[in-house]
Amino acid sequence: MKPVVIFRHVAVEGPGYLANFLDAQGIPWQLIKVDEGEAIPESISAFSGMVLMGGPMSVNDNLPWIQPVLALIREAIAADVPVLGHCLGGQLISKALGATVSPNPIKEIGWGEVKVSANVTAHAWFGDMESFNGFHWHGETFSLPANAVHLLSSQYCDNQAYAIGKHLAFQCHIEMTPEMVESWCEVGADELKSASASPAVQTPADITQNLPLHCFFLNKVANQIYTQWIKGLVN
Numbered sequence: 001m002k003p004v005v006i007f008r009h010v011a012v013e014g015p016g017y018l019a020n021f022l023d024a025q026g027i028p029w030q031l032i033k034v035d036e037g038e039a040i041p042e043s044i045s046a047f048s049g050m051v052l053m054g055g056p057m058s059v060n061d062n063l064p065w066i067q068p069v070l071a072l073i074r075e076a077i078a079a080d081v082p083v084l085g086h087c088l089g090g091q092l093i094s095k096a097l098g099a100t101v102s103p104n105p106i107k108e109i110g111w112g113e114v115k116v117s118a119n120v121t122a123h124a125w126f127g128d129m130e131s132f133n134g135f136h137w138h139g140e141t142f143s144l145p146a147n148a149v150h151l152l153s154s155q156y157c158d159n160q161a162y163a164i165g166k167h168l169a170f171q172c173h174i175e176m177t178p179e180m181v182e183s184w185c186e187v188g189a190d191e192l193k194s195a196s197a198s199p200a201v202q203t204p205a206d207i208t209q210n211l212p213l214h215c216f217f218l219n220k221v222a223n224q225i226y227t228q229w230i231k232g233l234v235n
Helices: 017-025 066-078 088-096 120-126 178-187 189-194 204-208 211-232
Strands: 004-008 029-033 049-052 083-086 101-116 131-142 149-154 157-164 167-170
Touching: 004 017, 017 211, 049 066, 049 088, 049 211, 066 083, 066 088, 083 088, 088 101, 088 131, 088 167, 101 157, 101 204, 120 149, 120 157, 120 211, 131 149, 131 157, 131 211, 178 189, 178 204, 178 211
Parallel strands: 004 029, 004 049, 049 083, 083 167
Antiparallel strands: 101 131, 101 149, 149 157, 157 167
């Protein structure tokens, strides 16, 4: 089977639980370390699926890898190779498809309820789930591209996820492990302090309280989503 290609944009924002899931399913995957200058593949043809992880940069930044990645996303979608984006990854999908990525009214960092939309597509991805406690770390948000079906919202961000056929874009993070959450709190300590006045930004102590339990339930959500997503992989 052709591997799933996973794009990492910063060292601490790797595939997390997704890597564990793919390994458990016996699905090969290849990590492209964009943060280390690894080349963007020229074609999607060697891969069964495409995954984009998070990162602190903006899709509107003038970075040399953004345009090649946007082109690869468009190629994948045109070829019906499933694309999955987490946070920055979801924003990249949105920009590739002509939607806008702009500042969210409120910065959102920490654990918070995400509500599942009441439509047939959302039910197909999330089953009977009505809401879950998602992990957030973003200051920007995306609009919905053409033909997108809304999947998730939170109190402070209307567009938390959407689907277009077999393609998924998330603003929130479903891939978190306890180790990732702890490392983000360390690396992002200054950002947490500077944004502490936001009603949607938690303290490191709040974020890490009951962390294994938070991640346990989030991994169950991710397992549900990833199980559906891999059904679209191309051989």
